[in-house]
Amino acid sequence: MTRSLDDDLHLLRQRILRMGGMVEEATANATAALTQRRPELARRVLEADDAIDMVELDVDEECLRILALHQPVASDLRYITAVLKINNDLERIGDLACNVAERAIDLSTRDPLVLPMQFERMTEIVRAMLHDALDALVSRNAELARDVCARDREVNAIHRENFAILQECMKGDVETVERCVDLLSASRQLERMADQTTNIAEDVVFLVEGLVIRHRKAQQRAQAGETDRARL
């Protein structure tokens, strides 16, 4: 029995949000494990990863099924392509959360390193970005999605700061090198999680407005090149 396109889209919406919820939870657990030194939360992240991968496959399959069966057009087609990309981004974020969780487990076995880093601020922003990006997907709110994109800059800035602090620390005390490398890796993963979340937000803008806001500069350069060529 084939369901109607509307029913299928409804089901797809439910599944992608389930995927989002699981990744959100993994992110929350991984970041809390890192900042609060709670390895038991980190282990939960690692355990949940398989389930996330399964849901990813599920969503992918559903998208392809709808494309093949209903051959949707216009906004429905845009929705399905956006979901395909968001699904992929979410899975990546889940993987990054696993990496952060592994670092958190490593770090929890060693003495804490007290340095003026803003990990808590960083994880807070990353979590809020992911939450808002998914909210934007639910409510088709392009404005909120753009706001998410804007917050990526602060995460990048904190990552650069962390990098400098950890570098200094390693130079000063060889004892701390292992911990510093772990922290550096965690900071890098968080920064990449923010990047992936930005991709999701961009896909939401595309979904709502049909406007590609990725690679703005490259687009502008390409356009400028075309006009140059046209002038020649």
Add this chain to the structure above:
Amino acid sequence: MTGFWKVFAATALVVAVALTVMGTLAFDRVSELDSAATRRELLGHALLAVACRAPLEGGGSPAQVRDELAEPLAQAARLAPGRRFTVLLADGTVVADTHENPADMDNHAGRPEILAARGPHEPVVRWSRTLGRNMLYDALPIEHPDGTLLGYARVAIPMDDLAEEHAHLRSALLLAAGLALALGALAALVVARGVHRPLQRITAFVDAVARGEPAPRLPRSGQGDLAGLAESVNVMADRLDERFQRILRDQSEILAVLSSMVEGVLATDHEQRIMLLNAAAASMLGAPAAEVRGRPVWEVTRTPEIVDIVTRCLRDGRLATGEALLAGESHDRVLRLTASPLADDHGAWGCVLVLHDLTEVRRLEQVRRDFVTNVSHELKTPLTSMRGFVEAVLDDPAMEPAMRARFLLRARENTDRMVAIVGDLLSLARIEAEDGGLDTDELDLRDVAATATAEASSAASLRGISLQLGLPGEPLSVFGDRTALATAITNLLDNAIKYSPQGGRVRLSAGTDGREAWVEVTDNGPGIPAHETERIFERFYRVDRNRSRELGGTGLGLSIVRHVARAHGGRASVQSTPGRGSTFRIAIPLHLADGPTAGREAQESRADVAGAPPQAVRSSAAPEET
């Protein structure tokens, strides 16, 4: 007015049908009567024909015959007034006539009625040249008994009379019809007024009730069916009103109960769309109640546990329970979830989800577990070393006196430590006790701060820490227990000094915002991670256990600070940046001599803690950590 037209149309139809039937019958009857009259005339005609036979048989001169005929003619004219009778001879010569002189009349042998009299014998209508009118003629042959034709007797009836009669009859019928219609209209008007108006009123009333608008009840005038109907409608409206009010009341009661519940309650339909949720549920899900109604649960919250439990409950139609652990920035939230199906004979058509926030319960359980563990641990450590030293002394009676003295001294140090811990515990227990534990008096917080700073200065200089004091010019008048406040400030200073690096800076400052007086102690120590800032005020809680004990803390100092602040109606808090340092702050309400509000607050706080022993809060202990 449509009502009137409807009634009128019905009435008019009835009148029209009745008139048509009656008119037809009447016309028939009149025709019958007509033909009867005609027959009577024809009878008179026949009699005339018989009466004329004798004179005509006599065969006298026309004048003679005419005279003889005068008598029967007069008789016939009497019998049928207005009719013209003519008697002709067989050759067509007119011998007698009731209206004209026969001598002036021409031969009538060729007249159609005369010709007809010999043949089919039918009356003939034609124009009478003699009279100049349309006449109905009928002629009868007058015959001798042996069959010889003697002549004709003719009768003429003016046609105008007949037409006139019929016209009269028609106009009479039309008049009757008009009259009946007018009467019908009148009747329709009366009926419309009597039936339709009240019906219209009832309709309008019922419409208003259906729309839920307030409407005045129908008047109880009139009688019969309509009055009964109005009465019934009134009763129905009353009942509806009553039910509506009851439903509203019930609903507002349920909503009030729901909104005052601590537990979150959420109801969905079979498609997981949220039909209802209370304020607690809205805040737990982090979504405003007004926005989520009608949206699916999985759109509103993406927490997999919550979505799963609702899905399971709806699928199985059975109670489903579970727990969701939401890792947060500073603390986890634990929700217990109970989903019960809303089911009828056809299965579950909805689900009620109750969200029970176990965070606080879990936290308190954890605090209690930690406390028991900590107390045992804290007491066991000095006890173990005490036993070690005492046993060493007992086992070796030949121990050098100097050694023995050192061992016993170490045992006493540990005893002091235990006494300090137990003392702190007792202090805490007293401040926590319902009946308070403070001996309050009006005092200047600046004095307390200055004294505490002076006492701490030796410890600070020992570690090469610069201790700064910044106090305002005017007094900070509060109601409080001098000893307890001094202990709290001393605890903060000790912590700051202990955790600042060699050559660090500790600053005590005080001030007021007009409502509260505050004391702040700032250090440049390692700082406290944000998620620990609440927990460090718990008993025996330490960010770094080994370090704290090395520094000789009991793990109770900050706990005492917080309790002292609370006992004074204030609070203790900390702001910290890891790696940069921390600022601890105690804020308690000012005692304003002419400020009634502040005065009353102070009175209250004094009443709260009255009757406590003066040195209820005395911490001999070094505080825990920053």
